[in-house]
Amino acid sequence: MSQVEKAKPKIRGEVIVDRERCKGCYFCVEFCPTDVLAMSEDFNLKGYHFPEIIAADRCTGCGLCGAYCPDFAIFGHRI
């Protein structure tokens, strides 16, 4: 039982995406150190792809996605 609990990763951070502000530059997807993000197949209202969260449990809340984002559309924070 204890092993199962250990294997379950502790959620340390959270990413929040404002998809309508995104211009699909891929910076956050490319430079996320723990590969939390992937580009969605969908489009936002302006016709850009936006990032979606594929592994929320891997996020450490380092905030690098927000530091790279030129459109202020994404940020990570520790919880």
Add this chain to the structure above:
Amino acid sequence: MSTQAPPAPTCEVHNPTEQWLRMDRIPHIWCPGCGIGSSVNCFTDALEKSKIPRDNVSIVSGIGCTGRTAGYLKLDSFHTTHGRPIAFATGLKLANPKLKVVVYSGDGDLFAIGGNHFIHAARRNMDMTVICVNNMTYGMTGGQVTPTTPLTAKATTSPYGNFEEPFNLPYLAESCGAVYVARWTSFHVRQLSKSIREALLKPGFTFIEVVAPCPTLYARRNRLGAGIDAMKYYREQSEIKNGAPTRDVALGFQSKIICGKFVDTSRPTWLEAQVQQHRAVLGDKFTLAENWEGVGEPRED
């Protein structure tokens, strides 16, 4: 601008940069993959960590893509005529020496049209921080050659490749007398943020060059791909060499980019030198100008 803190966010968490932006002007006009937005993130992060009161900071920009920054930041700001942000910032600093004056502009604005102001402000050690976002082209006017376009790079006005020797900006800044010179790319967000913080807290003329991609004009003309390809190139081809001699850090077309803090020295600023000189010559007859209290006092560093 009011002295009160920005209003509390309505939802639980907000993008930390938003409190520094005029949100009614967002989304901005910068192209997808442009590096200017990343540098703005670093600047606001540095400003927050430097603990300088918001009312004591003013930001001045010239014309160009980077010149839009003054309009987007929720600080006392001014969008000057082309090439004149340093001239305006000098006047701002002399009228109110308590202000922390930041000049945030592009390579064409600061070094082509405003080159004269840059060299003289650096020579005088005018107390200001100059952040130059270098995208190696005139982005807003259609991709012409600037004084920093590397040799052989194609631009609208050099369809067969640029043949003019470009400026080596850190070398220019150091030889003109800047007390703090650093270069980073828009890929180095953490280092850039720390560097801007150091520059903001340092008295004297501090200069930071930020190499940033221009996917729409510079990269497209030269077949270099999108903004993300430029960022990957920065990741692979940049080398951090703190204290490297600035004469060796010139940028070539798709060459290695030497980054780091190159110069960190100290000498009297223009205001200090003026007060010291006049006090020494005039003695008791010397009186400080109104609101210049504290200018010319010995400082710690």
